[in-house]
Amino acid sequence: MGYIEGHSRDQMLLLPASVNDDVSADNPVRFIAAFIDDLDLGELGFDRSRPKRTGRPGYDPADLLKLYLYGYLNRVRSSRCLAAETARNLEVIWLLGGLRPDFRTIADFRKTNRAAFKPLFRSFVLLCRRLDLFGRELVAVDGTRLKAVNSRKRNFTRQKLAGWIKLADERIEEYLARLDLADRAEAEAEGAARRAAALEAKIARMRKRRELHSAMLADLVASGESQLSLTDPDARGMATSPKVGVGYNAQVAVDARHKLIVEQYVTNSGSDLGFLAQTASAAREILGVEQIDAVADKGYYKGEDIATCEDVGVVPYVVRPQRGPGINEGYFAKSEFRYDADEDCYTCPGGQRLDPYTRSQKPNGHVTIRYANMRACGTCALKPQCASGTRRSIDRWEGEAVLERMAERLAARPDITDRRRETVEHPFGTIKQWMNQGAFLMRGLANVNAEFSLTALAYNLRRAINILGIPALLGAVRA
Ligand code: SF4
Numbered sequence: 001m002g003y004i005e006g007h008s009r010d011q012m013l014l015l016p017a018s019v020n021d022d023v024s025a026d027n028p029v030r031f032i033a034a035f036i037d038d039l040d041l042g043e044l045g046f047d048r049s050r051p052k053r054t055g056r057p058g059y060d061p062a063d064l065l066k067l068y069l070y071g072y073l074n075r076v077r078s079s080r081c082l083a084a085e086t087a088r089n090l091e092v093i094w095l096l097g098g099l100r101p102d103f104r105t106i107a108d109f110r111k112t113n114r115a116a117f118k119p120l121f122r123s124f125v126l127l128c129r130r131l132d133l134f135g136r137e138l139v140a141v142d143g144t145r146l147k148a149v150n151s152r153k154r155n156f157t158r159q160k161l162a163g164w165i166k167l168a169d170e171r172i173e174e175y176l177a178r179l180d181l182a183d184r185a186e187a188e189a190e191g192a193a194r195r196a197a198a199l200e201a202k203i204a205r206m207r208k209r210r211e212l213h214s215a216m217l218a219d220l221v222a223s224g225e226s227q228l229s230l231t232d233p234d235a236r237g238m239a240t241s242p243k244v245g246v247g248y249n250a251q252v253a254v255d256a257r258h259k260l261i262v263e264q265y266v267t268n269s270g271s272d273l274g275f276l277a278q279t280a281s282a283a284r285e286i287l288g289v290e291q292i293d294a295v296a297d298k299g300y301y302k303g304e305d306i307a308t309c310e311d312v313g314v315v316p317y318v319v320r321p322q323r324g325p326g327i328n329e330g331y332f333a334k335s336e337f338r339y340d341a342d343e344d345c346y347t348c349p350g351g352q353r354l355d356p357y358t359r360s361q362k363p364n365g366h367v368t369i370r371y372a373n374m375r376a377c378g379t380c381a382l383k384p385q386c387a388s389g390t391r392r393s394i395d396r397w398e399g400e401a402v403l404e405r406m407a408e409r410l411a412a413r414p415d416i417t418d419r420r421r422e423t424v425e426h427p428f429g430t431i432k433q434w435m436n437q438g439a440f441l442m443r444g445l446a447n448v449n450a451e452f453s454l455t456a457l458a459y460n461l462r463r464a465i466n467i468l469g470i471p472a473l474l475g476a477v478r479a
Pocket residue numbers: 348349350351352376377378380381382383386387391392
């Protein structure tokens with residue numbers, strides 16, 4: 001018995017007579033083609049969406065867009081790899097009608113049209129909305145750190161630079177002292193001249209590096225920035241994620257029904273603080289509802305941001321982080337002090353009344369009122385469990401009522417934090433593991449935003465295919 005044999009390479013019809021025969025009716029490329037052909041690319045902001053009357057014809061942006069969407073859906077993101085696919089991948093040959101743009105054309109298309117990828121992502125969200133794929137009641141907001149094209153060694157903070165300048169000063173001083181000693185030693189001593197030359201070279205190198213670091217520190221101070229990245233100037237050290245090192249922070253709002261991404265963007269902030277209202281309200285708008293619940297983790301607990309949520313039709317759910325010196329040292333938590341809005345006072349665990357006694361305002365306008373009862377604390381038997389000093393005080397943000405309302409909502413829906421985890425971990429897990437999203441390929445905040453829009457669109461597309469199937473999606477585009 002022999003083996004199954006392929007065709008002879010000299011046979012005239014190795015491939016089917018039509019490439020169409022090789023692409024099944026439920027192949028995702030059929031939906032990619034129909035979806036892109038149905039869009040008004042000019043309206044979305046794509047360059048050259050209308051062909052020029054004169055000059056050499058360029059590639060239709062629709063073709064290059066189809067190629068990118070196919071690539072991101074199939075873990076092929078680099079322009080060189082995409083160019084290779086146009087020559088060897090039957091699905092791509094079908095999708096592009098045999099066109100073979102070179103890698104530079106492919107790369108330039110993504111760069112030139114970077115601002116249009118977010119509207120493209122939104123077009124698919126609107127299609128999913130038409131297909132009733134969103135619950136439109138609850139979104140989970142979260143951020144993930146993604147690596148930039150910038151190594152840790154090429155990222156500098158003011159502190160790091162100041163430390164290196166100080167170290168260089170110390171080293172230069174030490175080398176100069178050693179050089180002085182060598183000078184005073186007998187010039188004829190064996191190897192003295194060689195050692196002196198080596199020290200001088202070291203001092204010169206150290207001075208040069210010190211000069212460079214001083215200039216970088218001066219630039220940082222002048223720009224008002226806290227960090228300087230040499231390869232990708234917009235990338236920042238992500239302190240909360242040491243594995244990522246230098247990178248970006250991708251923010252998403254995910255609808256709880258099918259875990260589809262509704263809103264996404266990339267920032268270079270190392271923290272999630274302050275991004276809840278912005279992300280959730282954009283999701284609310286595109287979902288077309290008056291009000292939406294938004295759940296996020298403790299990293300989003302910021303009073304002003306939570307207050308803004310209520311102003312923009314977002315009902316926030318963020319668990320209060322247990323932080324502060326009281327918690328660290330095991331004293332009574334702030335939540336154990338009851339606030340009375342009518343009397344404007346707190347009642348402490350010892351049953352004593354704490355009244356306001358100071359009011360302070362930070363430069364950002366954040367007003368805090370401090371409550372205490374010095375006399376009661378002085379004789380209190382519970383003080384060892386409550387305070388280390390002479391008294392215990394409680395700070396209250398002026399708008400804290402909004403946080404208290406949120407705490408009541410959270411107490412009424414204890415399951416909501418589990419729903420957050422289930423909802424938001426799905427896209428992040430899929431993007432990082434299944435879609436193999438490693439470091440961003442491009443540099444600069446605007447470019448990585450374009451890249452992440454494509455990633456999020458490919459994730460949503462894969463979800464929609466899994467939920468509805470290609471024929472239903474094709475039907476929706478053609479309707
Ligand atoms: S130490 Fe002061 S605040 Fe704490 S329980 Fe006693 S009286 Fe109340």
